[in-house]
Amino acid sequence: MKLANRLAAVKPSPTLSLNAKARALAAQGKDVLSFAAGEPDFDTPAHIKDAIKASLDAGFTKYTATGGIPELKAAIVEKLKRDNALSFAPEQVVVTVGGKQALYNAFQALLSPGDEVIIFSPYWVSYPDMVRLAHGVPVIVETRAETNWTPDPAALRRALTPRTKAVIFNSPSNPTGALIAREALAALAHELRDSEAVLITDDIYERLLYVPGPFVNVANAAPELADRTLVVNGFSKAFSMTGLRLGYAAGPKALIAGMQMIQDQSTSNAASVIQKGAVAALTGPTTAVDEMVKAFARRREAMTGGLNRIPGVSCRLPDGAFYCFPDVSGLLGKRYKGTVIDGSMKLSEILLDDFLLAAVPGAPFGAEGFIRLSFATSDANIEKGLARFADCAAQLS
Ligand SMILES: Cc1ncc(COP(=O)(O)O)c(C=O)c1O
Numbered sequence: 001m002k003l004a005n006r007l008a009a010v011k012p013s014p015t016l017s018l019n020a021k022a023r024a025l026a027a028q029g030k031d032v033l034s035f036a037a038g039e040p041d042f043d044t045p046a047h048i049k050d051a052i053k054a055s056l057d058a059g060f061t062k063y064t065a066t067g068g069i070p071e072l073k074a075a076i077v078e079k080l081k082r083d084n085a086l087s088f089a090p091e092q093v094v095v096t097v098g099g100k101q102a103l104y105n106a107f108q109a110l111l112s113p114g115d116e117v118i119i120f121s122p123y124w125v126s127y128p129d130m131v132r133l134a135h136g137v138p139v140i141v142e143t144r145a146e147t148n149w150t151p152d153p154a155a156l157r158r159a160l161t162p163r164t165k166a167v168i169f170n171s172p173s174n175p176t177g178a179l180i181a182r183e184a185l186a187a188l189a190h191e192l193r194d195s196e197a198v199l200i201t202d203d204i205y206e207r208l209l210y211v212p213g214p215f216v217n218v219a220n221a222a223p224e225l226a227d228r229t230l231v232v233n234g235f236s237k238a239f240s241m242t243g244l245r246l247g248y249a250a251g252p253k254a255l256i257a258g259m260q261m262i263q264d265q266s267t268s269n270a271a272s273v274i275q276k277g278a279v280a281a282l283t284g285p286t287t288a289v290d291e292m293v294k295a296f297a298r299r300r301e302a303m304t305g306g307l308n309r310i311p312g313v314s315c316r317l318p319d320g321a322f323y324c325f326p327d328v329s330g331l332l333g334k335r336y337k338g339t340v341i342d343g344s345m346k347l348s349e350i351l352l353d354d355f356l357l358a359a360v361p362g363a364p365f366g367a368e369g370f371i372r373l374s375f376a377t378s379d380a381n382i383e384k385g386l387a388r389f390a391d392c393a394a395q396l397s
Pocket residue numbers: 038097098099100101124170173174202204233234235236242245246247
């Protein structure tokens with residue numbers, strides 16, 4: 001069967017396929033340790049599940065407005081004011097099927113063929129492909145570990161063209177865990193003052209922060225550009241609701257209306273009962289989330305410390321999210337059972353196949369020489385996994 005040309009421009013998500021391979025090995029009874037997942041290992045907080053169950057029992061199972069129930073939009077408006085000092089009207093908010101759909105719809109609504117989107121690398125694997133699916137052109141601007149992955153304003157300036165439609169900020173970042181400081185965000189935004197680019201701030205890891213706050217996004221750092229900033233956020237990471245698929249975007253009225261139009265003709269509303277759960281998430285107690293963040297903070301130290309003890313590996317302490325992103329270039333070029341490890345992809349393959357450890361190669365994130373390990377797994381698993389990684393490193397020659 002001849003499928004659409006647009007499929008040729010995109011690749012399957014490497015994280016999802018790696019997880020699928022790890023699950024298949026586990027199903028064969030193998031003791032696989034997965035550091036590949038992009039989701040918290042904690043249960044969804046009880047008050048959120050209770051709200052979902054209660055709304056289900058109350059028969060809240062019909063279509064809702066495409067852009068979300070008024071109660072949830074009001075809670076999001078309030079959250080953006082309380083946590084982010086940003087002011088939006090309810091019609092500037094759209095509730096989506098995960099943060100992913102918010103981003104997807106934003107590109108569909110914004111881009112005409114050939115329009116460019118600036119993406120800092122290392123980047124979340126889905127950004128470039130989502131841009132391509134909207135017939136846009138991803139323009140990659142590299143950042144470096146030595147500067148804690150902070151983008152260089154001059155590099156951003158060089159990448160800008162009259163076709164630049166958007167620039168994506170993701171801090172704390174997947175995959176690096178790095179935070180971009182307020183001053184750096186302001187300097188980057190300054191470069192965009194004469195363009196018409198939309199600033200997209202993907203704040204999905206906002207709550208998972210291990211350095212002193214408060215969390216600052218580009219709209220806070222450059223208030224003069226706040227009226228062309230699209231804030232994307234969701235419930236997956238902060239509230240451990242990955243499978244429940246709920247996110248949102250807030251931004252310029254016309255863009256939000258365009259995104260809602262795309263959603264009208266694709267998925268319609270996000271699941272009714274999950275929207276009720278999201279209201280509980282935003283208005284209820286924060287104890288469970290605080291406990292989760294505390295556990296992540298402890299594990300981040302354990303994992304970073306353990307990685308730095310492996311010869312050939314060096315890792316910065318991540319500021320946020322739940323990923324360590326070590327430099328493994330000291331292991332590349334070595335041999336394992338006669339095979340040269342010619343890149344992060346090969347290293348990940350060996351780690352999974354022979355040491356039953358799933359870690360995502362850096363190459364698909366635009367960062368060859370690195371791998372991503374999630375510390376959203378138990379302390380015991382981290383200890384065991386690090387021992388397997390060290391064992392692998394020791395067997396290279
Ligand atoms: C940087 C980033 N943005 C957005 C998302 C989307 O998350 P969700 O669609 O589950 O809300 C993810 C998930 O992995 C992510 O890592």
